[in-house]
Amino acid sequence: MDGIDWNWVRAFRATAEAGSLSAASRQLGLSQPTLSRQVAALEEQLAVTLFERVGKRLILTAGGAGMLEHARQMAAAAEALALGAAGQASELAGLVRLSVTDAVATHVxxxxxxxxxxxxxxxxxxxxxxxxxxxxxRREADIAIRHVRPTEPELIGRLIGELAAHLYASDAWIARHGLPRAAADLVGATVLAFDPVEQFVGHMELQGIRLGPEQCSVVSNSASALWEMTHRGIGVGVVLDIAAARMPGLRKLLPELSRVPVPLWLVTHRELQTSRRIRLVYDVVADELRRLVVSGADPNREREPPGASPG
Incomplete structure (x- = not known):
C-alpha cells in the first residue's frame, strides 16, 4: 500500500468526532464535497468501509472505530512534531500566548x-x-498560570508560591449590616459564591465558616465579577488581598478564620522549554509572580529602576 495522505486521515478523524460531514467541514474549513471525497478516497485505499450512512448521520462501522484510534495517534504525532518545531525556534520575534484566569488577567x-x-x-x-x-x-496557550498542579506528564509545572484571599465587605454593606466579629455573625448574610457552589461552601467550612445554601444566592465563575459586586455592597465576598488593596472601601472580615490560600502554578510544555522566546517570557513571568508572592504588594505598582537602592 502506498503512503496514506494525511489530509484524508484528518478528514476521517474530524468526521468521526463531529458526527457529520457538515460539522466536520466547518471545523476544518473545507467544503462538504471536498471532505466527502477525501473520506471516500481513504475508504478506497484502505479497502474498509468506515461509515454507515443513516439518513444525514454517519455511524462508524466496527472497522472505522478501529481506524479512528490510529487516526488519533497520527494526529497526536503531528501535534508533537509541530510542538517540537516550535520549541526549537531561536528567534525572539513572535507570539507567546499566556492563559490566565480573569482575576489574574485584571490584577496581575x-x-x-x-x-x-x-x-x-x-x-x-x-x-x-x-x-x-x-x-x-494543543497550543491553545504556550504558558499558563493555574491554581492547581498540572497532572499531564508532558507539562512542566512550577509552584511559585501562594497568594491569600479573605472575606471582604464594603463600607456600605457594613453600615447596613454591622461588622461581623465571629463566624456566627455571618448567618443570614448574602455571600457571593464561586461556581460550583458545593465546592465553595466546602472550602469555607474548612476555614471554620459554615454557610447555608440559601446564603449563596449570587454565584459566578468570574472572580472579577464577584469582586466588583462585593465592592458595590451586594454581599460578602472572598477577594484576593492584592485585588482588595486596589478597591477603596473594602474591609477584611474575620482575617484569622477566612484566609483562603491561592496557589500559583506556572506551567508550560516540555517541548517549548527549548524555545528562547518562550523561555524568556516564562522567566519574566516567574520572577514577577515570585516578587508578588514575597511582597504581597500591588502587582501593578511602579517598580524600582534597575540599580536603585532603598532609601
Missing part, C-alpha cells in the same frame, strides 16, 4: 506585560483570560 498581568514590553518588545504577548484549563498540549 498588567504589571507582567509592562515588564515584558520593556525587556522583550519584539515579542507579541497574547493574554487569554479564561477560567478553563487551556490545553497546552
Amino acid at each position: 498581568m498588567p504589571g507582567i506585560v509592562e515588564r515584558l514590553r520593556e525587556e522583550v518588545p519584539q515579542v507579541t504577548v497574547v493574554v487569554i483570560a479564561t477560567d478553563a484549563l487551556s490545553d497546552l498540549r
Whole structure:
C-alpha cells in the first residue's frame, strides 16, 4: 500500500468526532464535497468501509472505530512534531500566548506585560483570560498560570508560591449590616459564591465558616465579577488581598478564620522549554509572580529602576 495522505486521515478523524460531514467541514474549513471525497478516497485505499450512512448521520462501522484510534495517534504525532518545531525556534520575534484566569488577567498581568514590553518588545504577548484549563498540549496557550498542579506528564509545572484571599465587605454593606466579629455573625448574610457552589461552601467550612445554601444566592465563575459586586455592597465576598488593596472601601472580615490560600502554578510544555522566546517570557513571568508572592504588594505598582537602592 502506498503512503496514506494525511489530509484524508484528518478528514476521517474530524468526521468521526463531529458526527457529520457538515460539522466536520466547518471545523476544518473545507467544503462538504471536498471532505466527502477525501473520506471516500481513504475508504478506497484502505479497502474498509468506515461509515454507515443513516439518513444525514454517519455511524462508524466496527472497522472505522478501529481506524479512528490510529487516526488519533497520527494526529497526536503531528501535534508533537509541530510542538517540537516550535520549541526549537531561536528567534525572539513572535507570539507567546499566556492563559490566565480573569482575576489574574485584571490584577496581575498588567504589571507582567509592562515588564515584558520593556525587556522583550519584539515579542507579541497574547493574554487569554479564561477560567478553563487551556490545553497546552494543543497550543491553545504556550504558558499558563493555574491554581492547581498540572497532572499531564508532558507539562512542566512550577509552584511559585501562594497568594491569600479573605472575606471582604464594603463600607456600605457594613453600615447596613454591622461588622461581623465571629463566624456566627455571618448567618443570614448574602455571600457571593464561586461556581460550583458545593465546592465553595466546602472550602469555607474548612476555614471554620459554615454557610447555608440559601446564603449563596449570587454565584459566578468570574472572580472579577464577584469582586466588583462585593465592592458595590451586594454581599460578602472572598477577594484576593492584592485585588482588595486596589478597591477603596473594602474591609477584611474575620482575617484569622477566612484566609483562603491561592496557589500559583506556572506551567508550560516540555517541548517549548527549548524555545528562547518562550523561555524568556516564562522567566519574566516567574520572577514577577515570585516578587508578588514575597511582597504581597500591588502587582501593578511602579517598580524600582534597575540599580536603585532603598532609601
